[in-house]
Amino acid sequence: MTNFDTNIFESLESEVRSYSRGWPAVFESASGSWIRDENGRDYLDFFAGAGSLNYGHNNPVLKSALVDYIVGDGITHGLDMSTVAKRDLLETFQDKILKPRGLDYKVQFPGPTGTNTVEAALKLARKVTGRSSIINFTNAFHGMTLGALSVTGNSMKRAGAGIPLVHATPMPFDNYFDGVTEDFQWFRRVLDDSGSGLNRPAAVIVETVQGEGGVNVARPEWLRALADLCAEREILLIVDDVQMGCGRTGPFFSFEIAGITPDIVCLSKSIGGYGLPMALTLFKRELDVWGPGEHNGTFRGNNPSFVTSKVALDHYWSDDTLHKSTLAKGDKIHQAFTELANQFEGSLSTRGRGLVQGLVFDEPENAGKVCKLAFDEGLLAETSGPSDEVVKLLPALTITDEELNHGLAILADATGKVCS
Numbered sequence: 119m120t121n122f123d124t125n126i127f128e129s130l131e132s133e134v135r136s137y138s139r140g141w142p143a144v145f146e147s148a149s150g151s152w153i154r155d156e157n158g159r160d161y162l163d164f165f166a167g168a169g170s171l172n173y174g175h176n177n178p179v180l181k182s183a184l185v186d187y188i189v190g191d192g193i194t195h196g197l198d199m200s201t202v203a204k205r206d207l208l209e210t211f212q213d214k215i216l217k218p219r220g221l222d223y224k225v226q227f228p229g230p231t232g233t234n235t236v237e238a239a240l241k242l243a244r245k246v247t248g249r250s251s252i253i254n255f256t257n258a259f260h261g262m263t264l265g266a267l268s269v270t271g272n273s274m275k276r277a278g279a280g281i282p283l284v285h286a287t288p289m290p291f292d293n294y295f296d297g298v299t300e301d302f303q304w305f306r307r308v309l310d311d312s313g314s315g316l317n318r319p320a321a322v323i324v325e326t327v328q329g330e331g332g333v334n335v336a337r338p339e340w341l342r343a344l345a346d347l348c349a350e351r352e353i354l355l356i357v358d359d360v361q362m363g364c365g366r367t368g369p370f371f372s373f374e375i376a377g378i379t380p381d382i383v384c385l386s387k388s389i390g391g392y393g394l395p396m397a398l399t400l401f402k403r404e405l406d407v408w409g410p411g412e413h414n415g416t417f418r419g420n421n422p423s424f425v426t427s428k429v430a431l432d433h434y435w436s437d438d439t440l441h442k443s444t445l446a447k448g449d450k451i452h453q454a455f456t457e458l459a460n461q462f463e464g465s466l467s468t469r470g471r472g473l474v475q476g477l478v479f480d481e482p483e484n485a486g487k488v489c490k491l492a493f494d495e496g497l498l499a500e501t502s503g504p505s506d507e508v509v510k511l512l513p514a515l516t517i518t519d520e521e522l523n524h525g526l527a528i529l530a531d532a533t534g535k536v537c538s
């Protein structure tokens with residue numbers, strides 16, 4: 119039976135839709151940290167396109183470069199052809215990001231999403247080492263395609279695969295045992311024990327802060343020990359910086375805090391700058407064993423993203439202003455969350471780094487209730503974690519202090535209502 123419902127989203131769009139359920143409004147325009155619905159109601163955005171809008175909605179500096187490029191008939195779809203926009207981006211990425219950090223990476227343009235760069239990283243690690251198995255971590259999230267899903271923890275998402283997800287073995291993420299068990303005790307043991315049943319891994323894939331997994335923050339010393347272990351055993355280290363890269367935790371790459379150099383790095387989300395799809399896979403020069411066209415994709419050359427990406431790197435990463443302000447704003451949220459945690463001791467705790475901060479509810483359903491109340495008051499915030507027990511804040515890095523205060527006041531009020 120044909121059902122021409124008046125609500126086209128319900129009648130025509132698949133049941134798979136998700137954010138539109140938690141935020142039941144029809145959005146029309148956006149600027150900076152604000153997004154407006156079709157009735158003219160403004161919402162403060164503490165989610166920033168799940169970390170794709172680190173520089174805010176319709177950032178004017180990026181917009182003006184994009185508009186000029188489009189008006190000038192610049193290449194829009196470029197396959198992986200050499201273009202002026204791609205050259206400008208590569209040169210800027212080299213000068214502003216790689217060189218100052220002493221990183222001698224080659225740059226691959228995979229398909230333009232996070233899961234695409236993860237697939238490229240896993241494939242490359244397997245090709246380089248000739249091994250198939252990958253080590254991932256508890257509560258990891260790496261994407262929805264089969265390879266990325268195989269190294270993702272969430273059981274609901276994994277079940278969606280419909281086939282066995284193989285060749286990945288989970289290890290405990292930092293603090294999985296609340297500090298009771300020595301870091302990497304299990305990992306080392308199974309690596310060394312020829313009876314453990316663990317196939318020698320090609321690579322380890324890790325997020326320095328697990329965003330979807332509940333804002334689980336790996337300590338720098340844990341990351342260093344992981345990097346050392348990988349180097350010792352000739353296992354490649356992949357850092358998935360899709361959500362935590364591009365300044366989310368302060369520095370451009372989230373692993374900089376640990377002083378490590380991963381073998382492979384995955385970037386997407388905010389690397390395009392403007393919220394346009396784009397991804398990069400970076401790897402040490404000697405790992406570039408790809409044959410021409412061996413890993414392909416029609417949308418690897420989304421040139422308008424290259425334009426906004428380049429301008430964002432020039433504008434925000436020529437000095438450490440953004441890095442510092444991200445840490446300061448992160449501290450502000452941390453303080454506000456700590457006050458709430460003290461006020462509702464036993465029901466709440468907090469964790470995060472830079473501008474990814476989580477408010478963790480002992481009763482998981484309270485996190486969702488807080489987000490719902492916040493939405494009613496004009497604030498977009500989302501939950502994360504295995505039981506959706508964490509209110510996760512990912513505001514634009516360009517958010518003002520007044521905007522932060524405004525949103526934090528809404529959250530404090532909502533938390534008070536839910537927890538009292």
Ligand SMILES: Cc1ncc(COP(=O)(O)O)c(C=O)c1O
Nearest residue numbers: 231232233259260261358360361
């Ligand atoms: C760490 C990480 N990796 C990969 C992905 C997948 O990115 P995408 O949804 O663009 O495929 C995400 C998405 O949230 C992510 O947070």
